[in-house]
Amino acid sequence: MSTLHHSSPRDATWIGLSLSLLFPAVLVFALRPLMGTQNAWMGPLMMWVVVSVLVLKVLPAENLPLSSIGWQGFSLKSVGLGVAFGLLMMLAFPLLQWVYKQMGWEGSAGGLARILQQPVALRVIIVLTAGMLEEVLFRGYAIERLASLMGSRGWAALVSLLVFTGVHLGSWAPSHLISVFVVGGLLTLLYLWRRNLLICIVAHTVVDAVGVLAASLRP
Numbered sequence: 001m002s003t004l005h006h007s008s009p010r011d012a013t014w015i016g017l018s019l020s021l022l023f024p025a026v027l028v029f030a031l032r033p034l035m036g037t038q039n040a041w042m043g044p045l046m047m048w049v050v051v052s053v054l055v056l057k058v059l060p061a062e063n064l065p066l067s068s069i070g071w072q073g074f075s076l077k078s079v080g081l082g083v084a085f086g087l088l089m090m091l092a093f094p095l096l097q098w099v100y101k102q103m104g105w106e107g108s109a110g111g112l113a114r115i116l117q118q119p120v121a122l123r124v125i126i127v128l129t130a131g132m133l134e135e136v137l138f139r140g141y142a143i144e145r146l147a148s149l150m151g152s153r154g155w156a157a158l159v160s161l162l163v164f165t166g167v168h169l170g171s172w173a174p175s176h177l178i179s180v181f182v183v184g185g186l187l188t189l190l191y192l193w194r195r196n197l198l199i200c201i202v203a204h205t206v207v208d209a210v211g212v213l214a215a216s217l218r219p
Helices: 002-006 009-035 042-062 076-089 092-103 109-116 120-150 153-170 174-194 197-217
Strands: none
Touching (some): 002 042, 009 120, 076 197, 109 197, 120 153, 120 174, 120 197, 153 174
16 A cells, blocks of 8 residues: 555545445455355454555545544544434334334344354454444545545435445345445434534444344343
């Protein structure tokens, strides 16, 4: 990635968009099946590497600060708002579960069962990786950079949301994409409203953590 230092800011942006929108799909649909279930920790590790490259290499090559992807710094207020919004988003889950049951769809059950088969430490890593890194990639970076290229934050948000939803098809039942689209849509609206990446990170983490915890306590 040393060539990034010699790239134009626009070229660096295209590299960044490839990392944020294309790499997750490559990881889920191509690399993860090759790694097998015994190497489940490799997926989160690769995501951390990609986001590190994005933040430490791509942003400097673009001559842009962290604020350009919605990072407004750490504050307890943002954390509190993230927790509150995350818990509010959880209100959609009973309705989604009812829809799945009425339609006879698997929904989130199969994916959650696979997560619960992992050691507790890996479950925590999976939740933190999704909550933190997916927001950096799909909300903070993708929306901001697509908006700068497309001239429309609305279309940029829609493209990012559709890719975010589609990527989950590699690890979850097709019916679960309804939940992903709903939660991803709420997170997208939250980002467009506040443009505060930390709020979205905390909200996403709360949703995933509560979901996994609820599934682990279910008899």
